[in-house]
Amino acid sequence: MLREIEGSKAVAAAVAACRPDVVCAYPISPQTHIVEELSRLVKIGQLDCEYVNVESEFAAQSVAIGASAVGARAYTATASQGLLYMVEAVYNASGLGLPIVMTVANRAIGAPINIWNDQTDTMSQRDCGWLQLFAADNQEAADLHVQAFRIAEELSLPVMVCMDGFVLTHAVERVDVPEAEQVDAFLPPFTPVQRLDPDDPVTIGAMVGPEAFTEVRYLAHRRQHDAIEVVERVGREFAQAFGRDSGGLLHTYRTEGAQTVVVALGSVTGTLKDVIDDMRDEGQEVGLVTVTSFRPFPEAAIADALAGASRVLCLERAFSPGRGGVVEDDLRRALWDRRDDVSLSTVVAGLGGRDITSASLHEMLQRAVRGELAPLEFLDLDHAAVAAHLSAVGTPVPVTQGADS
């Protein structure tokens, strides 16, 4: 149903339409409104499920693991430090092949403490074995949850749905909220491949020694590859069933004839589309690739989408200190065969809630078109503040090398 609704409430409604058996969560900004709304739906009897208030994020993920292991459809949500606090259990969920769905309302990681949006939290879990789907807007955030349960249960792998904290979670926008009847036709009841049952006891997660651990990990690697086809197909089937192109591996926007193409994830892609329209009107050939599925990384689809580009700009809301972009490394591999014909620049933007304005994006894209971008830049970096700090504390001098001995 078409509604004017807060992103968090749209997600809660979509999750409820998926009929989870267990919802467990510990509140943390900016995820709170999602689980508050789910608890309200349970309390008023609109959602028939076990809502478990837990004492920490570690407990939240552990309860989700337990629930999923006995064959329940399990959901949780978190953000930032909360995600870090549950990390041990996060790896267990994927290692055990449990199809949990979790929303992460993307938020920066401290210190310094910061409650605002960037994507450092989920990027830190790049290699945890979960699928990671990024929502570009609140419509996609709602829709991705419906797809996430299908994908997770088909693959027996957990799926993280990542949505920009505050920017999306707290924005009231028009969303066609998936209805339970529509979802029932799209998402079959959960049939676990294995489950814990006292009447038919099995062990899951038993110790695996050096003789087989590599094989277990190799199979997990294969399953991530298999997931590419599943994410793509479920996205296509969702479009057929719901009448909107939402989800899947990636979306391209005005890439035809574009020499310069931006690759980005999340809510910034909406602002980028407006900027790209303006630049196209000015006669500049720029386009956008929105990556929805970051894990699995759709390398072939990305290479296809970027086939016509000679300048690729990776816009990231997180980075690896001392190195550069996180998505950049994956892009570099996708572009490796064309390394002599294409340049790749990374722009780190919107850290800790810094607004990404269309004016800054426009200026940056114009510089990209002219080939003026450095391999790594930080959007709107306050160079004067950095210089003042460095002059106050001095530039560090290596003390272990060349010191008098």
Added chain:
Amino acid sequence: MFQIRIHGRGGQGVVTAADLLAYAAFKEDRHAQAFPSFGSERTGAPVVSYCRISTRPIRTHEPVLAPDAVIVQDPTLLTAINVFSGLRPGGYALINSARPFSTFELDPATVKAVPLEHRLTVPATDLAMEHLGRPLPNAVLLGALTAVTDVVSLAAVCEAIADRFPGALGERNIAAACAAHEIIADKIALTSKEANGAA
């Protein structure tokens, strides 16, 4: 696209005001987006919220930097921050106050682009006290806004208020919003009468 920025303090319903505008615009089949400027919310701290209304889907997620209208829920903010920053030429400035707009000592540059007839005040807190018994000026100011722009109608705002606050609370807010609408509408009628008389 019509963009509104609302300035107030934590506890005054700044975020709710932007939400109500978006719900009202949705009722009139427009696309609308409302969101707060996020911070550690504390009662009394300056808070900003934004609303965009358009006939086309809204894709951007940047803050409203060049608003068509600025609503100031708390006039004590006028000396603290430049609430009218980026206000578009021909835009609207609406302050919650019983005093005339001209009595505020504002930097002339900040309101230069605002036509005299778009410089508005309405005693929203007084109206809220009268109708609600609580100093909540947010819905009242929306009633005033609908008197000067047709971006959303008073009826749609009233419907949005009724949905959000069912029962007596909604009814009282609606009464206060309608009173504010009338005050501004009367002022406009008076101004145009004077202008016609002078001509």
